[in-house]
Amino acid sequence: MKKFLALVLSLAMVLSLAACGGNKAPAEDTKPAETDExxxxxxxxxxxxxxxxxxxxxxxxxxxxxxxxxxxxxxxxxxxxxxxxxxxxxxxxxxxxxxxxxxxxxxxxxxxxxxxxxxxxxxxxxxxxxxxxxxxxxxxxxxxxxxxxxxxxxxxxxxxxHCMAVNLDAFKAAGADQYLDLENRTWSTENFKKAVAALYDHFGGTVAAVYCKGQGGDQGTRALINNMYGGAYTNADHTAYTWDDPKNVQAIEELLAMDGIAFDASLEGGDEIAKFYQGVLKMAFCWNSAQQINPNNANTGEGKTVTGEEIVYMNFPTPDGSPAELCxxxxxxxxxxxxxxxxxxxxxxxxxxxxxxxxxxxxxxxxxxxxxxxxxxxxxxxxxxxxxxxxxxxxxxxxxMGDYYNVIKGWAAQRTEWWNMLQEIGNGADINETIAARMANANAAAQG
Amino acid sequence: MAKQPRSTMSRALVRRETISGYMFLLPSLIFFLGFVIIPMFICIYTSLTSANMNDPGSFVGFQNFMDLFHDKTFMMSLKNTFLIVIVSVPTVCAFSLWVSSAIYKMKGPALSAFRCIFYLPVVTGSVAVTVVWKWMFDNYTGLFNAVLKGSGVIKDNINFLGTPGIAIWCIILILFTTSVGQPIVLYVSALGNVDQSLVEAAEVDGATNMQVFWKIKWPQIMPTTLYILVITTINSFQCFALIQLLTQGGSDTNTVMYYIYYTAFKLTEQAGHFGYANAMGVILAIFIGLLSALQFRLAKEK
CATH class of the missing domain: 3.40.190.10 (Periplasmic binding protein-like II)
Known part of the structure; x- marks a missing residue:
């Protein structure tokens, strides 16, 4: 009896294994043919x-x-x-x-x-x-x-x-709405800086975040930094990264120095949107039409934060207040x-x-x-x-929509370099040295 | 002469039982070979190549290993991994032994309640646990910042998970809470199995509580301690989910395990990334093996 039971159990275990792998055969139909033709x-x-x-x-x-x-x-x-x-x-x-x-x-x-x-x-x-x-x-x-x-x-x-967005009610409360051209959805870099200062004076703490926890939503930080003084992300023929463009460096230096702007390594794009939607942050750099129509994918109403404050999509700030080059x-x-x-x-x-x-x-x-x-x-x-x-x-x-430079080689690798660069700068590393080192890594990836 | 038939029968019985034994082992053995042993050899081989995704690459000898030790990110990951192991393993063992010593004599519901409390983070999904911790550590609306700020301890919020030097300790803390459950349950069981006649004899001879613990109980729970040490060490070396969910390796929290994943599956444009990631895996396995061997050796000497 014992032997019979042992045999039955063994067979059951082996068969159960076979059964587990049994759906492999039909899957073979979907596998690529191993022939050249x-x-x-x-x-x-x-x-x-x-x-x-x-x-x-x-x-x-x-x-x-x-x-x-x-x-x-x-x-x-x-x-x-x-x-x-x-x-x-x-x-x-x-x-x-x-x-x-x-x-x-x-x-x-x-x-x-x-x-x-x-x-x-x-x-x-x-x-x-x-x-x-x-x-x-x-x-x-x-x-x-x-x-x-x-x-x-x-x-x-x-x-x-991709654009950015502001919490219009918060801007009005801080008297910062005067810096927005709401008709054309544009603003100048000077007005952006004044708005951040007004928001910081009114609300205190961080009003906008240069998020850099990971690569998620990095088009926002790229567009912000490139547009503030007209810097470029890559060269014209998309063969090399140009993060050390003095215009980019100037933008990074100014963002770093601004009260109310944090280089935040605990947020990435999705987190920033959530904080903006909750009303914690007063600006979001990771935004587009899909977010505007359904902020934070929360189904709580078009163009509204969770508390019903009005969200306005905007161009990124540019030196003369002209429309930005959007990603x-x-x-x-x-x-x-x-x-x-x-x-x-x-x-x-x-x-x-x-x-x-x-x-x-x-x-x-x-x-x-x-x-x-x-x-x-x-x-x-x-x-x-x-x-x-x-x-x-x-x-x-x-x-x-600006130059679609995303097709440059080494795209995945450079994204890591970008957010790590922002983290290091936010943590006090030398700006020029950090940009040079991270850009060199990105360019090495671009060379394949 | 009388022994011969009995011996023959015994050998036949042994053979049959051995075959039965292997038959029962067979399913597990298939999995063990297929998912542990064979991949291990593939990993070692791949570490010696410039393999990419979908490309076996060419044999490069120990080049990947030499490159690793010039890779700043890898060295930082190695340092963080060792920090986690060095802090986590002793604290987990000491804390779980302390808690177990305090609760193992309890009876019925009280003991079960404590077991539940400490084991809950183990059975709760690591993602759920981590998300809750992430909320508590939040830079803007987190519980810790609210309490610290509300009580006047801090003026400005602390970016727990976004600040190098702080983030790694937050991860160690979370790892600690999710790691103590199993050791506590094991220690409670081991302490309950200590031979009471020896304890009583020692007490009759005038031994203090400390003497009873170190001279009687400690040697008897040594196998459990060894198991806990080895398991905790391996788990600490393989810290991955927390990093993935909380920092993605940023804020100086990269670990070897996360860097392996990142190199293999994110840096897909980097030539030879599979071989390189496998080389890291081999290095990690060597360190785990060495540390486990050391622990076995020390425990054996004890």
Whole structure:
């Protein structure tokens, strides 16, 4: 009896192991073919899509409506996985290493073109562009999606210009609203400094943070420092970082010296937004149209803090108060090259559906950003939303999108150098030496 | 002659039992080989290459190891890791022994209550625990700043997690609270199993409480102490989640474990980043092995 029991138990354990690994076989179907030649194109019924939280595309309910519509039209099912910026890159990189990357991914050129595309993981989508597409796509959105060799690793769908925001009620209470040009949403660096001083005198403590805990939302600190005195982040041909531009150094020195501004190593972009939304900070340097329409993703009302104070989006301050050069966000889809022609074809159908069809309007408005093209298959996209704020934002901010330098090599590595540089400067390190050392590391990464 | 049949039967029985034993071990052995032993050898091999993601790279010998010791970030991570181990291991052991000594004679609900209190941070998800600590340490609205400021101890808020020199101690404190639970439970059990006849005999002979503890109880709980020392050392060396969730290696809190992850999965554009990260893993394993061996040796001598 004992022997029988032992045998049964052993078999049960071994079988349970087999059962645990039993779902491996079907998964093999989705693995890339190990041959040099792509597999013959056959109809595929299911594709995988991984999305970063690009505005409303981070919310499952919104995306499901779009993917359901795609499935209804094509019969192709879309399995969506929602990534977070905190660890999304890790998941994708791990998936690439394990050769189980998704068919489609939604993000921007810094990842799709300059990183995964440059390493040869992506499918060239240039065959999806015809002359009509080239005329409809906005050049500022299309150019970063194509690399120097003419390969297109991202098909752009939507775009925005990242800006900053102020708590207008707090500004009024401190008498700092006089420094804002609310009609054009612009202000000068001198007025910015006066506003910070007024806010500090009124509220005390930190009124705005040069957040530097990590890379999250670093476009805000880059844009602030570059715009204050017109400094550049990279050279014109995007081959080297130029953080030691004297105009950048001046901006950093002045920010460091300002009462009310903290170089805060306990916050990154998302934390800063939360503090701004709570009313703790009076300015946010990490902002865009999606945040304006739904601050802190808290669903408590457009353009309002948690306590109902009015949020106003603004350009970053510039020396003469002209519109700033805003960092852009260009989001679209890329296809991972898994060697399966059928899956690539299905993924291209998905891209066509979302980026260049009658459904593009819905796909773009879901993002709460702006279309990367003026029209799609006869549909006018000049006005995708009835929302007044979004249309104002499109008129006031999107045209200010500056040079899209994110496609420079070594982008991921330089982000680490940037926030570490800000931390060290905030902790009292010599400004010029720190910038020089960190920039040298970033440039080493840019040289590959 | 009479022994022969019995011996043959015994060998057959032993063989059958051995086979049964290995059959039971087999599932675990598969996992152990697949997820520990084989990856360990892959790690050692990869550390000698310039491997990147999706690229096995070429053999570079000990170049990665030589580069490591010129890498300021790695040296800082190593220093922080040792600081965490040196502070955390003795304090965890001493505190858990002290608490266990105080509570192990308690009966029923009181003992269970203390066990629950100290074990709660262990069974609570590390992310949840860390997020709560993060709120308490918050620079703007945190509990600690509110209490310290409210009581007049500080004038301006302290940026606990954003200030080098403070952040690492905050992490050590959190690590301490999440590490004492298991040692306390183990010590309570070990102290309860100490041979009472020896304790009573010593007391009859006039031994003081301290003498009873050091001469009778301490030697008997030494295996437990050794286990706690080794486990706490390994956990401290592998401090990762707290760094990831609280500082991302900033404010001078980088540890070797976090730097391994960062190099392997964030610095994907850096040539040879997989090989380099694996070299760090090998160094970390060597240090853990050496320290554990030292602890075994000292415990054996005792």
């Amino acid at each position: 792509p597999a013959p194109a056959e109809a595929t019924q299911s594709i995988d899509l991984w999305v970063y939280p690009v505005g409303g595309w981070g919310q499952e309910d919104n995306v499901k409506a779009l993917t359901d519509a795609f499935t209804a039209e094509t019969g192709i099912e879309v399995k969506v996985e929602y990534l977070a910026y905190a660890d999304g890159d890790d998941k994708v990189n791990t998936a690439i290493t394990g050769k189980n990357q998704p068919d489609l991914i939604m993000e921007g050129p810094e990842r799709l073109v300059a990183n995964w595309g440059a390493k040869g993981y992506m499918v060239d989508l240039s065959d999806m562009l015809d002359d009509t597409d080239k005329s409809e796509l906005i050049a500022a959105a299309l150019t970063p999606c194509i690399n120097a060799e003419g390969k297109m690793y991202e098909y752009p769908m939507c775009m925005t210009a 852009g966000g260009i989001w679209g889809f890329g296809i991972f090259d898994k060697g399966d022609a059928a899956r690539i074809d299905a993924a291209k159908q998905f891209i066509k559906f979302m980026c260049d069809s009658a459904h593009t309007k819905d796909a773009v408005s879901t993002s709460t950003f702006f279309p990367a093209r003026t029209a799609a298959e006869g549909t006018d996209l000049s006005k995708v939303s009835d929302n007044v704020m979004l249309n104002e934002y499109a008129a006031l901010m999107v045209p200010n």
